[in-house]
Amino acid sequence: MWWEIVTTEQKLFFGPTALEVIVTEKVDGANLGISLGKNYEIECFHRGQAITHVTSIEYSKLKYFLEEKQKFLCQILEPQRHVLCGEWWFVTFYCPQPNFFFLCMGYGMSSQVKHSIEYDALPAWLLVFDIYDKYTQTFMSRSKLEEVCRDKFEMTPIITRKVFQDKQELEELLNNTMSTYRKKTPHPIEGLYLKIDDDSKGINLHRCKLVRSEFVQNITEHWMHKKTVISFEIEQTIFFCARKKLKQFVIQNASDYFL
Numbered sequence: 001m002w003w004e005i006v007t008t009e010q011k012l013f014f015g016p017t018a019l020e021v022i023v024t025e026k027v028d029g030a031n032l033g034i035s036l037g038k039n040y041e042i043e044c045f046h047r048g049q050a051i052t053h054v055t056s057i058e059y060s061k062l063k064y065f066l067e068e069k070q071k072f073l074c075q076i077l078e079p080q081r082h083v084l085c086g087e088w089w090f091v092t093f094y095c096p097q098p099n100f101f102f103l104c105m106g107y108g109m110s111s112q113v114k115h116s117i118e119y120d121a122l123p124a125w126l127l128v129f130d131i132y133d134k135y136t137q138t139f140m141s142r143s144k145l146e147e148v149c150r151d152k153f154e155m156t157p158i159i160t161r162k163v164f165q166d167k168q169e170l171e172e173l174l175n176n177t178m179s180t181y182r183k184k185t186p187h188p189i190e191g192l193y194l195k196i197d198d199d200s201k202g203i204n205l206h207r208c209k210l211v212r213s214e215f216v217q218n219i220t221e222h223w224m225h226k227k228t229v230i231s232f233e234i235e236q237t238i239f240f241c242a243r244k245k246l247k248q249f250v251i252q253n254a255s256d257y258f259l
Helices: 004-011 062-074 142-149 168-174 213-224
Strands: 019-024 030-036 044-045 047-053 082-088 126-133 158-162 193-199 203-211 230-234 248-249
Touching: 004 203, 019 203, 030 062, 030 082, 044 062, 062 082, 082 248, 126 142, 142 193, 168 193
Parallel strands: none
Antiparallel strands: 019 158, 019 193, 030 044, 044 047, 082 126, 193 203, 203 230, 230 248
């Protein structure tokens, strides 16, 4: 059943039946989420676990960040419905403005000290990449996300929008794209985040991630015996707070990471 799902999804991302794909940089961080409760109280989560600014040093800046950004949260999020998703950072020497904090809700990435890629040009504490609607169980389209977040939150950058003719095009993009956030010594991106949207409805239809082999090996070799090459993750609904699981499969040959 899983292999059938993967094959069906892949036909939409490249080949003769492919649709336009919005490609953004997948940034190396740690999952974080923030939403609004019934009375507009701000709720933060890391992979479904509630957190506050005293949970760990990693989140010590959340208090100040939320104080600065609470107005924007109330403007774009409906209580008990929406989730702002992003990549959370707490690495003071990476942030150009030490007193500037950024917020994220839903999914994101957070790192306390060091990332697999040592970024040196992060624009904010949070890089937004999605907004999730719990009522409709859909993610917002990239165009709608840009409209909602403009002048409020930084977003992960778009690398390209195009129809991919074959898997080689995607593989070349993955291997040859340098990270937007590594300026002093250029470094390849961790991975690609691919989305197929319905802009007429303002929602996302299909999503997946492609992760570089070096990154996957770094985080899995201790139990995968250095065999992992490419991890291809299909996200049908990755809302951890709702306990929807991220489906993933790992293969051995980079040339076969698409079936």
